[in-house]
Amino acid sequence: MCLAVPVEVVALTGPGRALADMGGVRREIDVSLLDGLEVGDFVILHVGFALQKLDRVEAEKTLAILQQMAAQQQ
Amino acid sequence: MCLAVPVEVVALTGPGRALADMGGVRREIDVSLLDGLEVGDFVILHVGFALQKLDRVEAEKTLAILQQMAAQQQ
Amino acid sequence: MKYVDVFRDAELAHQLARHIHQQADPGRHYRLMEFCGGHTHAVFRYGLPALLPDNVELVHGPGCPVCVLPVVRLEQALELSRLPEVILCSYGDMLRVPAGKGQSLLKARADGADIRMLYSPLEALTLAQQHPERQVVFFAIGFETTTPPTAVLIQRADEMGISNLSVLCNHVLTPAAMHAILTPREGEATAIDGFIGPAHVSTVIGSEAYAPFPRQFGKPVVIAGFEPLDLLQAISMLVGQLNRHEARVENQFSRAVTPDGNPKARVLVERMFERRSSFEWRGLGEVPASALKIRPEYARYDAEQRFELSAPRAREHPACECPAVLRGQKRPDQCRLFGTPCTPDNPLGACMVSSEGACAAWYRYNRGRIAMQERE
Amino acid sequence: MKYVDVFRDAELAHQLARHIHQQADPGRHYRLMEFCGGHTHAVFRYGLPALLPDNVELVHGPGCPVCVLPVVRLEQALELSRLPEVILCSYGDMLRVPAGKGQSLLKARADGADIRMLYSPLEALTLAQQHPERQVVFFAIGFETTTPPTAVLIQRADEMGISNLSVLCNHVLTPAAMHAILTPREGEATAIDGFIGPAHVSTVIGSEAYAPFPRQFGKPVVIAGFEPLDLLQAISMLVGQLNRHEARVENQFSRAVTPDGNPKARVLVERMFERRSSFEWRGLGEVPASALKIRPEYARYDAEQRFELSAPRAREHPACECPAVLRGQKRPDQCRLFGTPCTPDNPLGACMVSSEGACAAWYRYNRGRIAMQERE
């Protein structure tokens, strides 16, 4: 359920609207459910709506943990 | 102007309506502009309406005159 | 086909033609106008000119309703057809008729207008019932023959309480146009010697309707059927009258034309319609009291009342000789537009619009000769 | 693709898998339910079962909104779609879902119903504006993820004064369904050891929403992203908790899930919707307080209020084992309808409807084996 993908905000296009990019594919999306978005932020996109901001620091942390778990196996 | 053809009334199908035949082609036509039509009568049909009854006696007379004129030429 | 095939007998026709050859006085020229486009059509379909003596000339009249319809009226129909709520319906003949700028109802339909072809006007009732949310407009054209069916349409709509139907009325009157043809313009003499009168119009209006023409203008009228033998007989009757210096109304189509026509139809038409004080005929210009409009009592069925129609000025080509052609004053090929650029594919005047028009008929019939001459 | 590709690294995945093999206690069986169909999809798309130890079993939950939608609700949508004034719109997933008698929205469209596929619910606004004479009905389905966009749609329609739009609301609530799964029926023991919690639902409702499950049922919940590494990490975290006899809510998807989710979205949803006292989940049956309806203040946008909808009784196949499958009590192949006649092309129960359904996933994954067995 709930197909959603991380997309990058590449422009703020109007109140509650932004242009988002994923792998070179762009679409205008609704960002009215989030406050304080900036160009360069990543958001979780679902049915044309940004549901949450993606926290880069947390993402890096998760990756680090994964790599650490994996490293134990090498 | 005013394409119209002689058709035969083959049935009276309702008030002001009749089934007409021409050379095997049939159509329901409006006969409300004529009174006292009977099956077997010929009428002059224009845009789906019978405009006049065809007078068989007069038709024969016209033919007779034509034949007579022609006969003079033989 | 009964009452059709017998009047197409080729052998009888040749004998009749010989009769006319004998009748015709070699010392004079007979210029007979077949008023009706149906006659023009028959003349060429059967190739009658080849059978007639050279001095019996058939002049083609204005009796084709799509030809004489002023472009302004067609443009009003086009305007209506472009309204999203309107379904415009009319007879097949009308669909191809060109308006300005290469427009026509067929092209408007290709552009998205909802335009339907009718065989019978009563189909407009069905359309109105099937599309209660739309406005059905019947673009009515035609002479006295086609007018009673339109009257029945309005009557039925009224009886059935149909409120989304109206008629853009362009019905015109034959005798008024004949009157205009016989009324010489300044510097003109009347150029025709007699009329072949229209059979089908006359089934409605009756032969009495033509009484003024012999009386007032001294021109004979013979009402003729549309089969070739009918036409030949009528020609013979006209030649006979002219030879005898007579001018009477004769009725060759006695098998369906009576002196008073169809009184029931005439009463109905009288109830629904009244004369316009004047109406423009394409080619003939304004002709007084020559057309009908819907009476005020039935204004709710009158598209001219229901919709706001603009009345653009029609501009005919200034060099078009239709007025003279339709009066028999000029032959089509005496118009300098004839053939180039005016052709049936690109008609510039009324007479070229339909295959029944005087110029179109002439063009088709004489095209071989014309093309040869152009090469020289 | 940033934040996607890195979580699909095959080499890391194999190392993680080895980690899980080491972690898993060979003496016990781990039955972990991925609640969400998106997880089920990922499990099979990446072929994860092949990487896992035999005793770490993934049980597929009811987290696919089209699967759990009761047939009655789909039939109401079909009924609406057949009204000439209605344009019914919904997400692509919904269009193929079979109702009774081989019906579906796609088939209804083939039969002439005006049914549109949307990518985003705001497109319904555009449809409503483009067709002021029609009634646009948005057939809304989905979990907490999809609910805020529907709320925005209603809010916008309200702000813009659009009156020809309404929503047939079928939004359902994840924790309520998890609660039902963990509540044993008579004679059943709870058959799962822990939950892989849905990442995207949790971006809205937050990780705190799962606190009752460890507390009340003693089952751990790990919210996991949808990439294969996310899933493997979450499995490892669950195995770890179970090994340690812990039951906590952990958040593997910390990159977008916070304890309280998206408060702005939750406030908006709260403003527009209220809980239904009970709602039928296809497969699970009636689940108390498990779905939303539009609040009376916004009744004018509620298709259930605007249209008179019949409520036919849904009859599920009596032999369908979905209730047991969705609770993890039975494997799909323990249903006697599985494979014949119940297949993805001819689904008889909720779990076979979409490729994310437990039975459909099992069918696809194990089809080779099943077909072999049938031949024997």
Added chain:
Amino acid sequence: MSRLDLTNGKVEMAHGGGGRAMAQLISQLFARAFDNEWLAQGNDQAQLSLPAGRLAFASDSHVVSPLFFPGGDIGSLAVHGTLNDLAMCGARPHALSVGFILEEGFALAELARIVESMAQASREANVPIVTGDTKVVERGKGDGVFINTSGVGIVPEGLDLSGDRARPGDCILLSGSVGDHGACILTQRESLGFAADIRSDSCALHRLTQAMVAQVPQLRCMRDPTRGGLANTLNELAQQSGVGMQLEEAAIPVIQPVQAVCELLGLDPLYLANEGKLIAICPPEQAPMLLDLMRARPEGQAAAIIGTVTADPQQFVQLRTRFGGNRLLDWLNSEPLPRIC
């Protein structure tokens, strides 16, 4: 694979989607009805071993409304149409392709009826339908079904028929009455309200043409006067060959109900479509033999010599009427519309 519901089923977008539903439609309907080794192979093309000779290649799409009419349907028409175009150059037709464009929602039962009719026409003609294609368009973007057929045939050695080979003095033959198909379709249009016993003349002419070219290899050309009717088709040939034509009205057969429809609607049968007639042009010496041969076959039983080719730089097609007058049979811009005047 589940069974296609040929009773109540409708065409769905999936039937053109390239997946299981399409494969099902192809195997359960098309391949079964057209039943031949090439289709059974299931490749995207057919591979045919043909005899030596020049290849004739023709293609026509069919969009007739109504789909079913007395004397045929869009399916048989589609088969005959392309067979006849192949036949007109003297070729023996060897194989047909078929391309369906189906409208979402079209009844599978009607499709099955059409397919069965195509299969029968193809069997009767002994020309298999060896390859094909199916597309589905959304409801409202089609009209039930459109059918393209293309075909290949082999022209026997030594034949060279082409529309540019008519020469002054040649005879013009017609294989039967004109206007039957066009008039039939008109009377089927509900809105016109006519009822008449007129059958479309749709039929395959390749057996007739093969007999003709076998006996009279001197034939200049043949053509089937389909859309545009006899008049437009003769104008085409006159233009291609740079000649004129003189026809005899009395020689051109028109059956009575067709004539009657024309009277009623103000149409000319010479401009109405035919789907089972041909025009043949040959040197005058061969004309009587050709006529006899045509009349000896059912497809040509009402054949007639209808005129001669003339030298005319204007390329006029003229018709001598029964009354001895001459009338120009001009090109028309399009199919004639019913007239009131």
Added chain:
Amino acid sequence: MSRLDLTNGKVEMAHGGGGRAMAQLISQLFARAFDNEWLAQGNDQAQLSLPAGRLAFASDSHVVSPLFFPGGDIGSLAVHGTLNDLAMCGARPHALSVGFILEEGFALAELARIVESMAQASREANVPIVTGDTKVVERGKGDGVFINTSGVGIVPEGLDLSGDRARPGDCILLSGSVGDHGACILTQRESLGFAADIRSDSCALHRLTQAMVAQVPQLRCMRDPTRGGLANTLNELAQQSGVGMQLEEAAIPVIQPVQAVCELLGLDPLYLANEGKLIAICPPEQAPMLLDLMRARPEGQAAAIIGTVTADPQQFVQLRTRFGGNRLLDWLNSEPLPRIC
């Protein structure tokens, strides 16, 4: 004859009526653009002198929306589509037919653009469009333009390619990335609102295939994975040959924007249409040579060996994922719809 108005003109019913307007359309647009001796002859069929060999015969109708898209349009697509079906059996394509079904009101300027594009594709392929047909349907009964193309080609002696010839152990090669055409069309659908730099891969493959069969006559079969994509096409082949297939996900090229569109819409690129790609199956010994040869040409530059044919009475097409799991690539019922879950 007056001039066709290719700037502001619209398609009218008369353009399909068989009269002067149709002749005008054919001579002023089609014959002029496609310009070859066969069309110039103006017959209802083309007569071709072909080299000896088995005849390949294929047909496809094209109904794409939008009509113009990055990398092509319905015209070039229609040319490539049929050329490729001919090419897949190793044939050298020799001639195409074209059948237009035009909707009343369609802009002649757009038609001219499409026709010019077909002409260019045909010139580039060196395969003439030798015969054709035009029908016009009433407004609302079509969708601008549908195009059928059919084609003929000659299969070189000694070749026998067919979808039923795959054998266990054979290698499966793919000529390049998958999903480009399908993803391109999706991003062109206005309602989805996506913008992406994805071009359709539409192109003619016959030069590539001729090189392939010349060097590797042992080829079992080729097929272009159009509608239904790679997955459905491989299922077709597996079923025809009665074999299974084992693919390697990592070997199948997908370009990034196509992958991104799929992520956004929940689609699988293996089920998206391609219009310039081919699958080739050959004995394992020839696979490396074939791969080199394919990669040496622009149409095959990203070619890869993507899997092997297996013995499998179930005829399953399976995909080994990058994670070592195996996933069944089942038939789909139809083109995948965008998903939210």
